[in-house]
Amino acid sequence: MSKRNPHKLTFVTFSQSIFLTTKYFLQNRLLSFAGSCAFSFLFSVIPLFMMVVMVLVRFLHASPATINAIISAIPELEKYFNSDSVIQSVQSIRTVSTFEIVALLFILWMARRFFASIFDSMQNIFHTQTMRKAFLNQILTFVTELAIVLVASSVIFAYISLQTITSLDFFKTIPQFSILYDGILSGSLIKILPNFLIFIVVIILFKSASGTKPALWLCFFSSLLCTGSFWAFRFLMHFFLNVSRYNMIYGVLGHMIILFMDIFFFFVFFLVFAQFIYVVQFFDELLLGELYLLPKIEQGGFATGLKRAFFIRPDFLIAKNKDNVFSFRPGDVIFNKDDAEDCAYYIIKGSVKLVPDVQKADENTLAHRGEFFGETSCILEQKRTFTAIAVISTRIIKIESERFRFVVHQNPEAAKKILKQISPFF
Numbered sequence: 520m521s522k523r524n525p526h527k528l529t530f531v532t533f534s535q536s537i538f539l540t541t542k543y544f545l546q547n548r549l550l551s552f553a554g555s556c557a558f559s560f561l562f563s564v565i566p567l568f569m570m571v572v573m574v575l576v577r578f579l580h581a582s583p584a585t586i587n588a589i590i591s592a593i594p595e596l597e598k599y600f601n602s603d604s605v606i607q608s609v610q611s612i613r614t615v616s617t618f619e620i621v622a623l624l625f626i627l628w629m630a631r632r633f634f635a636s637i638f639d640s641m642q643n644i645f646h647t648q649t650m651r652k653a654f655l656n657q658i659l660t661f662v663t664e665l666a667i668v669l670v671a672s673s674v675i676f677a678y679i680s681l682q683t684i685t686s687l688d689f690f691k692t693i694p695q696f697s698i699l700y701d702g703i704l705s706g707s708l709i710k711i712l713p714n715f716l717i718f719i720v721v722i723i724l725f726k727s728a729s730g731t732k733p734a735l736w737l738c739f740f741s742s743l744l745c746t747g748s749f750w751a752f753r754f755l756m757h758f759f760l761n762v763s764r765y766n767m768i769y770g771v772l773g774h775m776i777i778l779f780m781d782i783f784f785f786f787v788f789f790l791v792f793a794q795f796i797y798v799v800q801f802f803d804e805l806l807l808g809e810l811y812l813l814p815k816i817e818q819g820g821f822a823t824g825l826k827r828a829f830f831i832r833p834d835f836l837i838a839k840n841k842d843n844v845f846s847f848r849p850g851d852v853i854f855n856k857d858d859a860e861d862c863a864y865y866i867i868k869g870s871v872k873l874v875p876d877v878q879k880a881d882e883n884t885l886a887h888r889g890e891f892f893g894e895t896s897c898i899l900e901q902k903r904t905f906t907a908i909a910v911i912s913t914r915i916i917k918i919e920s921e922r923f924r925f926v927v928h929q930n931p932e933a934a935k936k937i938l939k940q941i942s943p944f945f
Contacts, residue, residue: 529834538829539798539805543644544791552640553786556633560782563633574672640790641728644797666727667720674716718746721789725796733796741792749788753781806833807918808930810865813889831889836916837867843917847909854893858903861920863894869913874906885910895940897923 725738798805809830814823837844844867847853853871854860864871871886886892896903897920927933 531832532835535806535809535829535835536795536798536802539802539809540791540795543798544794547643547794549640549644549790549794550787552636552643553783553790556636556640556786556789557779557783559633559636560786561779563631570668571671571675574668575676637724638728640786641724641730641793644790644794645729645731662727667723670719670723671716674719714746714750717749718742721745724789725793729793729796731797731800733800737796737799741796745788745792748792749785752784752788756780756784802835803839803922804926804929806830806835807922807926808933810836810889811891811894811926811933812930812936815890816887827889833865833867833916836865840916843919845915845917847913847915849909849911851909851913853907853909853915854903856903856906860893860903861897861900863891863897863918863920863923864907864915865891865918867914867916869915870910871913871915872908872910874908875904891918894923894937898927898937899941 719742721742722738725733725741726735809826810833813827813830816827845853847869853864856875866886866888868888870888871892873884873886873892875883892907893903897918900920927937
């Protein structure tokens, strides 16, 4: 048994996670889903802001002037959203009539299209793990929508309240509060508030829409990367793209195109990091599936060599399953024919000779680094049909039968491969 204590997170593990994220992002056609989300967002952003303004003005009694200052932090929104009209309309309501109820339901329905697109995208990412019904998805969509509206309203209201309190003459006489007012609650830093709201909303969506209960720290970290990546990309795009000239030539159409580009690339980043959450959550199973489908060394080609380079070292599995990693010297027997073991083995390094009959040495086969052996008996739950002997100094990792069967069950390509191997037994 090896006494080493390797780390789970290495450069190899990081490279494998990036490879898997990219592979499944393309395989799940998430660029198309990003376009769908962006299109739905354009139809839903106005109803969402109307709901937020309604909560702030009607229920939290926020100042209209302050709400206008908050909304002005998003210049793009001012071109399509007349906040004064909405605020006046909300303030003019004294009793709730049938019309207001119908209008509220219509706003909810319009905003729901956006969240429905997001849930469809997340379902496409986590489809092998989620089994939610359509009715439950509808309920979860409404709950998430209302939660985001309430969170956004609460954050804005807290910001407004702190700004109002610290602006009183009493607090201005206390030097310690000047740092809070001038540094954190100043008008120049109000532009950070939309970024913070996006960060919070993305955490909620990652946590609720995946259906796999990812850890909160993973949602927090992924949301931070998503928000930071988007704003860094947006800064660079607007830095190199002369927006004023583009708008001067194409007018409103040019501004709409740039706005749609911003929204589209935000959802690209959003779905990339949603896919990253899936990879991190189920990295064990995904890595085992890639190892089992790893091309053999004799298969040529650049793609084959690249895939072997990425996955032939399973650092994560070695670190996580230290008790199942074994080392053998040349000539050592790993298991004998007719043994009742029900696990599979992966060769980390070295070579293993598979001997069906000790009397017929010419019928032996070799398994090399990056290959499995013993998986047929594992699936069929039968005794070993050969003896496995280490040819050179060899290191292997034992894969428990339940984990290996789960990988085969979840991975169609792995299922095809194992079916080809067990077909001669029938």
